[in-house]
Amino acid sequence: MRPLPRLVTPLLFLAVLFGSLGQTLFGAENYPFTPVPFTSVRLTGGFWLEKQETNRTVTVPFALKQCEESGRLKNFQLAAEVMRRRAAGEAHYEVIPPTEFPFDDTDVYKAIEGASYVLSMKPDAALEHTLDQWIAIVTAAQEPDGYLYTFRTMHPDSPGHPWVGQKRWEQDPFLSHELYDCGHLYEAGVAHFQATGKRTLLDVCLKNAELLWHDFGDDRPIVAPGHQIVEMGLVKLYSVTHDKRYLVLAKKFLDARGPRGPEYNQRHKRVVDQDEAVGHAVRANYMYSGMADVAALTGDQRYESAIQKIWQNVVEKKLYLTGGVGALEHGEAYGGDYDLPDDGYNETCAAVAFMMWNHRMFLLSGDAKYMDVFERTAYNGFLSGVSVSGDRFFYPNPLAYDGQKKNNNGFAGRAPWFGCACCPPNLMRTLASLTGYFYAVTDSSLFINLYGENEADITIGKNAVGVSQSTAYPWDGRIKIRVTPNKPATFTVRVRIPEWARGQPLPSDLYTYEDAASASWHVAVNGEVLKNPKIENGYVSITREWTGTEAIDLTLAMPVHRVRGNDFLFGSHERVAFERGPVVYCFEQDGDPKTFKHLALTNTPPVVATFDEKLLGGVTKLEMVGVELDAKSSSPAKEEPLIAIPYFSWDNQGLKPMTVWMHSRPPAPDHFASN
Numbered sequence: 001m002r003p004l005p006r007l008v009t010p011l012l013f014l015a016v017l018f019g020s021l022g023q024t025l026f027g028a029e030n031y032p033f034t035p036v037p038f039t040s041v042r043l044t045g046g047f048w049l050e051k052q053e054t055n056r057t058v059t060v061p062f063a064l065k066q067c068e069e070s071g072r073l074k075n076f077q078l079a080a081e082v083m084r085r086r087a088a089g090e091a092h093y094e095v096i097p098p099t100e101f102p103f104d105d106t107d108v109y110k111a112i113e114g115a116s117y118v119l120s121m122k123p124d125a126a127l128e129h130t131l132d133q134w135i136a137i138v139t140a141a142q143e144p145d146g147y148l149y150t151f152r153t154m155h156p157d158s159p160g161h162p163w164v165g166q167k168r169w170e171q172d173p174f175l176s177h178e179l180y181d182c183g184h185l186y187e188a189g190v191a192h193f194q195a196t197g198k199r200t201l202l203d204v205c206l207k208n209a210e211l212l213w214h215d216f217g218d219d220r221p222i223v224a225p226g227h228q229i230v231e232m233g234l235v236k237l238y239s240v241t242h243d244k245r246y247l248v249l250a251k252k253f254l255d256a257r258g259p260r261g262p263e264y265n266q267r268h269k270r271v272v273d274q275d276e277a278v279g280h281a282v283r284a285n286y287m288y289s290g291m292a293d294v295a296a297l298t299g300d301q302r303y304e305s306a307i308q309k310i311w312q313n314v315v316e317k318k319l320y321l322t323g324g325v326g327a328l329e330h331g332e333a334y335g336g337d338y339d340l341p342d343d344g345y346n347e348t349c350a351a352v353a354f355m356m357w358n359h360r361m362f363l364l365s366g367d368a369k370y371m372d373v374f375e376r377t378a379y380n381g382f383l384s385g386v387s388v389s390g391d392r393f394f395y396p397n398p399l400a401y402d403g404q405k406k407n408n409n410g411f412a413g414r415a416p417w418f419g420c421a422c423c424p425p426n427l428m429r430t431l432a433s434l435t436g437y438f439y440a441v442t443d444s445s446l447f448i449n450l451y452g453e454n455e456a457d458i459t460i461g462k463n464a465v466g467v468s469q470s471t472a473y474p475w476d477g478r479i480k481i482r483v484t485p486n487k488p489a490t491f492t493v494r495v496r497i498p499e500w501a502r503g504q505p506l507p508s509d510l511y512t513y514e515d516a517a518s519a520s521w522h523v524a525v526n527g528e529v530l531k532n533p534k535i536e537n538g539y540v541s542i543t544r545e546w547t548g549t550e551a552i553d554l555t556l557a558m559p560v561h562r563v564r565g566n567d568f569l570f571g572s573h574e575r576v577a578f579e580r581g582p583v584v585y586c587f588e589q590d591g592d593p594k595t596f597k598h599l600a601l602t603n604t605p606p607v608v609a610t611f612d613e614k615l616l617g618g619v620t621k622l623e624m625v626g627v628e629l630d631a632k633s634s635s636p637a638k639e640e641p642l643i644a645i646p647y648f649s650w651d652n653q654g655l656k657p658m659t660v661w662m663h664s665r666p667p668a669p670d671h672f673a674s675n
Contacts, residue, residue, distance in 0.1 A: 031296040031363040033447065036458050038436030039120050046453035047474060048434060050617065051383070055431040056118050058390030063111050063425050064130065066417045071099045072107050073137060079153035080140035086156075095154045100419050102151040102163050103177040103227070106184040108138065110425035113188040116195040117432035128196065135192070135201045142204055146211035148185065149178050169215065173223050173267070179230040179253070182208055186233030190240055191429075202240070209237055213245050216252065224256040224267050228283050231290030232356075235297065251294050254287070254303075264331055272302040276313040277334045281326025282422075284334065285353030292360035304364060311361060313337075315373060316508040321563060321577055321660065322384070322584050322647055323377030324397050326350040329407075338568040342400035342661060343407070348385030348423040351377050351397070352430050359437055362449070368538020369507040371449045372499040374437065376506070378450075379474060380584045383648035386427050387414050388617045393424045394651075399586075401650075402593035403657040413655040439467065445492040447539065451479050451554075463489040465546070474581045475611055475620045477501070477521075477556030488547040494539035497521055500582060501556040502535070505563060514562040514576070524553040556581070560607045560622055565661075575661040576601065578622055578644055580609055585622055585644035588656040598629050599640070600663035616649040626662070 043049035067073050078095045085093040115131055118124070142148045147168065151161050158166070165171030172178045189205035192198065212234075216222045225231075231250040238246040254271050261267025263278045266287055277284055288307045295303035317337040319325060324346030327335040332347050355374050362370040384397045392414035396407060409418045417424065438454060440447040443461040451473040458465045466484040473479060483493060499507060503516035513519070523530045523540050533540045542552065558581045565572025578585040589595045607624045615621060622644040642662075650658050 031360075033363045033366050033440045033442060035359070035363065035436055036439035036441060036456060038117070038433045040458065041435035041438050041454050041456040043435060044453045044455055044468075046472060048452045052121070052431055052434065054388075054390040055114075055386075055428060056121065059386065059424070059428050059431070060111075060115050060118050060127075062391045062416075063428050064115065066421070066424070067108050067111050070417065070421070072104045072421075073134065075099055075104060075150040075154065076108070076137045076141040079150040080137070082154050082156065083141075083143065092157065094157060094160070097151045097154050097160050101177075102149070102161055102175075103180055103422070105148075105150055105181045106177075107421050107425050108134065109181075109184040109188040110422075110429055112138075112201065113184075113191040114425055114429035114432050116188070116191040117429060120195040121432065131192065131196075132198075132200070135204075139200065139204050142207065145214075146207040146209075148204065148208050149181055152178075169223055171226075173226045173261075173265075175226060177227050179212075179223075179225040180227040182212065183229035183231070183233035186230075186237050190236040193240065205237060206241070209234065209246060209249075212249055216249060217245060222252050222256045224261070224265075225253055226265055227280075228253075228266070228287040228290060232286065232293060235290070235293040238297075247294075247297055250290060251298065254290060254294060264333065272306050274306055275309040277310050277318055277325070279334065280332050281334050281350035282332065282347060282353050285325070285350060285357050289353065289357045289360050292357065292364060296360075296364060307357075307361070311357070311370075312508075315506055316510055317568075319373070319506065319510060320344060320346060320381060320399060321505065321511055321565075321579075322346070322380035322397065322399060323354070323373065324351055324381030324399075325354050329396070338566065338570075340569055340571065342571050342659070343398045344396075346381055346397040346399075348382065348394060348397060349426050351382040351385065352426045355382060355430070355437075363440065366447070366537060368449070368496045369499070371437075371496060372507065372538065375450060375498065375582050376584075378434070379582045380647050382427075382430070384650065385423055386431075388649060388652045392416055393418070393427070395420075395423050399647075399660040400596075401658045403655055404593055413651050445494055445541075446483075447494045447496070448481065449496055460489070460491050463487070463491065465489070465491075474583050477558045477581060479554040479556070481552040481554065482549055483546050483552065484549045485546045488545055490543070490545045492541050492543040493546075493552065494541050495523060495552065495554055496539055497535055498556065498582065499538075500561070500579065505561075505579065510566050510569070512564050512566075513579075514564060515559065518557070518559045518561075520557040522555050524551075524555075526551050527553075558609075560609055562664075572661050574664055576664045577660050577662070578607070580620065580622065583620070584647045584660065586647045586650050586658050586660045587642060587644050587662060588650055588653065588658050590656055593657050595657050596659045596662065599626050599642070600629060600665055601626050601642075602639070616645060616652055619646050619649060621645055 082094055112131060115127055119128055141150055151164055154160060163175035165176055169178055186205045189201040193202040231253050234246040234250040257267045258270035264280055265283050266279050271291055291303040291307050318334055320340055326332055326347050327340050327344035329345045332345060355377050358370045358374040381397050385394045394414055395409045395418055406412045408415055438450045441460050446460055451471055453471060454469050456467045458467055464486040468482045469479055471479040501519055501521045503519035505511040523533055525542055561579045563577040563579055602625050607622050609620050609622055611620045624642050626640050626642040628638050628640050
């Protein structure tokens with residue numbers, strides 16, 4: 001192992017956030033827009049603080065316990081035991097892996113990563129001690145040359161699982177997940193170093209990465225990872241070591257794909273030649289995120305050009321209203337253009353990866369449209385993956401459910417854990433680091449990207465600036481922003497005006513509002529409303545000398561919008577969905593699975609939005625009137641009051657049929673015959 005390059009100090013490393021790279025860490029090429037690290041942003045109340053506190057106090061300890069009870073941590077202990085006993089002379093001692101999948105190691109890594117982010121939010125001696133113990137167990141399972149993959153180490157003489165090859169790496173282009181495990185290891189090691197300053201897990205990562213360079217570096221043959229994420233992990237190692245070999249490897253792993261192979265894991269074309277989202281959605285979105293990293297750090301515009309085309313394909317033709325992606329259960333994959341069935345798969349991990357990709361696209365471009373899509377996914381298709389209580393989870397996130405189907409990895413309704421448990425710790429780590437997406441800077445600008453009660457310490461150029469928000473967002477569109485420079489300074493504050501506040505759900509025609517004209521917003525500075533402010537790349541820009549504490553008041557009107565799907569979306573014909581602000585709504589009803597086929601909406605009286613502090617932890621609900629239809633004639637039978645709740649909160653009140661899209665008028669008589 002070569003001497004370790006100078007590490008970036010933990011303080012400087014705060015410029016690196018869960019897939020976001022700070023300009024201070026690299027040379028000439030880098031993301032042109034720098035995220036403010038999550039450790040510089042403190043939630044002070046409201047929606048996201050409530051979610052983060054549930055994550056910290058319930059989800060994190062629950063996930064750690066599940067990793068222990070399910071045997072995932074024991075895999076590492078058994079791997080270490082096999083190495084000890086064989087070294088002591090038991091030449092043929094081995095253990096058949098006791099858990100189901102070769103990627104089970106990554107659940108431990110993601111749990112460590114999420115818990116490390118939590119430590120950065122609030123010191124916790126007991127949690128830090130637990131992580132120290134876990135990391136010691138992981139370290140003991142690493143083979144002398146750096147290899148770390150418990151399924152092979154436990155059963156070294158022959159493959160202990162059908163997905164594991166006889167030789168290292170040979171099955172990785174298919175299903176062994178060896179490099180996938182490495183990627184999540186690196187992300188965990190960097191997060192733990194960031195949170196604690198300890199190198200214990202980071203040293204494991206660097207030893208493993210040395211092995212990757214030994215096996216794949218320079219001109220040696222390379223494999224195309226079967227499940228992408230090692231690319232992002234290597235870039236994170238580069239960020240803390242400045243060792244360019246890691247960036248070289250990340251690029252090599254991307255360039256190994258194509259020109260022929262399965263679409264399932266995006267090996268059908270060279271990455272720079274791909275122009276639409278295909279195949280397994282989690283693999284795809286992780287790859288597109290890695291391509292953004294390489295584009296930023298190498299300056300190779302081919303990567304950026306490709307992911308721009310792919311992103312446009314998704315937003316124009318393959319994105320659910322909830323921000324979910326990956327419509328097909330078979331292959332957990334993107335479907336064809338406009339192939340968005342109500343019961344689409346929409347894996348939670350795909351939503352996490354989609355958010356990571358969108359944030360990177362913003363960091364490359366400074367365009368708010370990517371944060372608009374990020375926000376849509378965050379409030380809907382991502383957050384739906386965890387229960388209000390924090391200890392029950394969804395793997396898929398459909399937009400319709402019959403109240404009975406065991407579609408959640410064999411469960412009907414939310415489940416406490418899964419055999420394939422990638423989603424819960426992915427949720428955990430993302431919620432813990434969410435504040436890192438709120439702000440970004442250049443030398444002369446501050447970008448305000450997300451809204452929620454917080455206080456932040458931000459550096460703009462060489463100026464230290466305090467920023468705070470006071471708001472009840474997403475239930476209320478009034479946001480009070482205070483900007484307090486340490487000394488008078490001139491710079492630009494760019495305030496994001498969401499697409500939904502400007503009259504359309506997305507930067508495409510995939511969905512539209514029936515009443516787009518009702519959207520409105522205004523911005524005031526120190527009490528004076530800006531007249532005819534221009535929007536550039538989704539932001540209102542305020543350039544001035546900031547002295548003392550200056551006030552920006554953003555008001556986003558929040559009418560209830562009726563949403564229509566594009567004519568090519570067959571499933572939404574003659575149906576509407578509801579949005580208010582960034583929140584998509586759904587309906588739950590007791591009764592028969594076909595209950596929603598017998599309901600339609602009326603246009604009067606109008607929809608009433610009311611905040612109910614006792615409902616689902618406190619949400620704004622929508623009340624309206626529908627009609628129950630006669631199943632034989634399809635004529636209205638009686639009026640029925642309907643309540644819509646935020647989509648993210650469905651299946652927290654018992655298992656019931658659910659739908660996002662509701663009939664906007666009585667269906668034709670043959671509708672019932674065909675259903």
